[in-house]
Amino acid sequence: MKKTYAYIISLLVLLSTGDMMAQKPAAAAAEPPDTVVFPLAIRAGIDFAGPVIYLIDKNNLTAEGYLSADLNEKRSLYFGGGYANYKYSQYNYSYRTNGMFIRAGIDFNLLKPKTSMGNYWAGVGLHYGVSVFTYEIPELSQESYWGTTTTSVPSQSHWGHFAELTPGFRAQLFGNVSLGWSLSLRKMIYSGGSKDTRPIYIPGYGLSAKTFSTGINYFIVWNFRYKKINVIIKKEPPEEPDENVAPQTNSGSGNNQKMEP
Amino acid sequence: MRSFRNLTIASILAGSFLLAYSCTPGACFDEMTAFMKTSLYRDSTGILTAPDSLSLWGVGMDTSKIYDAKKSLKQAFLPLDDSSVKCKFTIMINGVYDTLTAWYSSYPHLISKECGYTFYHDLDSVHTTNYKIVKISITKNSITNLSEENIRIYY
Numbered sequence: 001m002k003k004t005y006a007y008i009i010s011l012l013v014l015l016s017t018g019d020m021m022a023q024k025p026a027a028a029a030a031e032p033p034d035t036v037v038f039p040l041a042i043r044a045g046i047d048f049a050g051p052v053i054y055l056i057d058k059n060n061l062t063a064e065g066y067l068s069a070d071l072n073e074k075r076s077l078y079f080g081g082g083y084a085n086y087k088y089s090q091y092n093y094s095y096r097t098n099g100m101f102i103r104a105g106i107d108f109n110l111l112k113p114k115t116s117m118g119n120y121w122a123g124v125g126l127h128y129g130v131s132v133f134t135y136e137i138p139e140l141s142q143e144s145y146w147g148t149t150t151t152s153v154p155s156q157s158h159w160g161h162f163a164e165l166t167p168g169f170r171a172q173l174f175g176n177v178s179l180g181w182s183l184s185l186r187k188m189i190y191s192g193g194s195k196d197t198r199p200i201y202i203p204g205y206g207l208s209a210k211t212f213s214t215g216i217n218y219f220i221v222w223n224f225r226y227k228k229i230n231v232i233i234k235k236e237p238p239e240e241p242d243e244n245v246a247p248q249t250n251s252g253s254g255n256n257q258k259m260e261p
Numbered sequence: 262m263r264s265f266r267n268l269t270i271a272s273i274l275a276g277s278f279l280l281a282y283s284c285t286p287g288a289c290f291d292e293m294t295a296f297m298k299t300s301l302y303r304d305s306t307g308i309l310t311a312p313d314s315l316s317l318w319g320v321g322m323d324t325s326k327i328y329d330a331k332k333s334l335k336q337a338f339l340p341l342d343d344s345s346v347k348c349k350f351t352i353m354i355n356g357v358y359d360t361l362t363a364w365y366s367s368y369p370h371l372i373s374k375e376c377g378y379t380f381y382h383d384l385d386s387v388h389t390t391n392y393k394i395v396k397i398s399i400t401k402n403s404i405t406n407l408s409e410e411n412i413r414i415y416y
Contacts, residue, residue: 093377140369140378142343144294145319145327149343149380153369196370196381209374 039118040070040227045180045219047082059087062203064217068107073116073231076107078125084133084203093140099133101204103164113231118223119172121180127164129186131204133157137197158192160202176223184215289376292406296338297363297384301354304395304415311335312354312416320349320360341404343367343380354416357393361414365404372406381405387412 043066050062064082071077081102088095105127111120137153168182191208193199199208206213303310317328317337327350328337341348341363350361363384370381384402395415404411 088374090377137369137378142293142378142380144343145322145325145340146342146344146348151369196368197378198371200371200374207374 035230035232036114036117037228038073038113038116038231039225040072040229041118041223041225042070043068043076043178043221043223045221047217047219049216049218050082061085064101064204066103066219070118072229073113074109076109077104078107078127079104080127082204084201086201086203088200089139092142094138095135095200096138097133097135097199097201097203099131099203101129101131101133103127103129103204105164107166112233114233118225119178121168121170121178123168125164125166125168125182127166129162129164129204131160131162131202133160133192133199133203135193135199135201153197156193158199159190160192160199160205160208161189162202162205163187163189170219170221172223173220176225178221178223179219180221181216181218184213184217186213186215187211188213287373287375289373291372291376293372293376293379294340295370295379295381295404295406296340297382297404297411298409299337299339300400300410300413301335301337302413302415307415309335314353314355316353318351320351323351336410339363341365341367341380341382352389352394352414354393359390359392359394361387361389361394361397363387370405379406384411389414 045068046065047063050064054061062082062084064080066078066080068076068078079102081100083098083100085098086096105125107121107125108123109116109121110123134155134157136155139150139152141148141150163186165185166182167185168180170178170180173179186205188202188205188208188211191198191202191205202208206215300309301312301315302308311333313332315328315331315334315337316326317339318326319342327340328334337352339348339350339361344367346364346366348363348365350363352359352361364386365382365384367380367382369378371378382404384399384404387397387399389397393416397415398413400410400413402411
C-alpha cells in the first residue's frame with residue numbers, strides 16, 4: 001500500500017512539473033541574451049510524504065522540512081530537520097524509537113541558468129546528518145530447550161551520524177510555491193548503541209542494519225526571493241544554413257527545384 | 262528539454278524502484294540460538310573423535326533428550342538456559358553417565374530486524390564429573406551464534 005502511494009505521488013509530481021516545463025516563456029525563446037537576470041531565493045519546504053505514509057502505517061511517522069538559501073545560481077546552503085517516531089513488533093520482540101534529526105550541506109543546481117530562471121531546480125545535494133534519539137525494547141522473548149525467556153531493554157539515548165546524497169527535482173507550481181521530490185541515498189557513519197543492542201532504526205537515516213539506506217521525499221516549497229543577479233551565459237552560435245540545401249529559385253512554373261551538389 | 266524530461270522520468274522510476282526494494286520485507290535465515298559448541302576428543306590420542314554413542318539432556322529434562330544414542334557425533338550443541346546463570350547437563354558417552362555444569366552470564370543480542378533478538382552468553386567456568394570424561398577445557402568463552410568451538414571434552 002505504501003509502495004502504491006509512493007507511485008501515485010511520483011506520477012502527480014511528474015505530471016504537474018511536466019506541464020510547467022512546457023510553458024516556456026516566449027521571450028526567452030526568441031533570442032538568447034548574453035546575461036540573464038537570475039532571482040536568488042530563500043526557500044522553506046515541508047515534506048508531505050511522511051504524514052501521508054503515517055495515515056497508512058501508524059507505526060511510522062516522519063515529519064520534516066528544510067530551509068535553503070541560494071548563494072548563487074548554482075549553489076544553495078541547505079539546513080533541514082525533523083522528527084521521527086518508529087514502532088515495530090513481531091512474534092519475538094517489539095521495538096520503539098523516536099528522536100530528532102538535522103541535516104546541513106550544499107545543494108547544487110545542474111540546470112543552466114537560462115533553463116532554471118529560479119523556477120526549476122534539478123540537481124544534487126550533499127548533506128551531513130545528525131540524529132539524537134531514544135529507543136527501547138519493551139518486550140523480547142526467546143524460546144529454547146529450557147523454555148521461554150522474556151525480558152526487556154529500557155530506554156536509552158544515543159547519537160547517530162550519516163552522510164547523504166540527494167538527487168532531486170523541483171519546479172514552480174504557482175506564484176512563490178514550488179513542488180519537488182528528492183531521493184536520499186544515505187551512508188551510515190556512526191549508529192550509536194552497543195554492538196549487541198544497536199538501534200534498528202535511526203530517525204533521519206532509516207534502518208540502521210543497512211550500510212546504505214534509501215528514501216524519497218516530496219516537498220511543497222515556498223520561495224522568498226531576496227535578490228536578483230545577472231548571470232553571464234554562453235551565447236548560442238547563430239544557426240548556419242544547411243549546406244546540403246541549395247538556394248531556392250522561382251522558375252515561374254511554381255515548382256521548387258533542388259540542385260544537386 | 263526533451264532529454265531533461267526523459268531524465269526526470271527515469272530518475273522518478275529509479276527512485277520508485279529503490280523505494281519498492283527498500284520496502285520489501287525480509288526473512289530470517291540466521292541461526293537464532295547461541296549453542297555452547299562442545300567438541301569431543303579421545304584423551305588417549307588427543308584427536309577429535311566421535312564416541313560410539315552419545316546421549317545428552319538437561320538435568321530435570323529427562324523426557325526431552327537433546328541427543329539420544331547419537332553415533333558419529335564429533336561436536337555437540339548444548340543450549341544454555343537464558344534465564345539462569347547455571348546449566349546442568351547429563352551426558353552419556355558410550356553408556357557411562359557424567360554431569361556437566363556450566364556457569365555463565367547472558368545478554369540480549371540483535372541478530373537482525375527480521376530475526377529479532379537472541380541471547381549470547383559469556384562462559385565463566387565449566388565443571389564435570391569424571392566417570393567417562395577425563396577432562397574439560399574452555400577454548401572460547403564468548404558463546405554466540407557463530408560456528409566457533411567453546412569447550413572441549415576429553416573422554
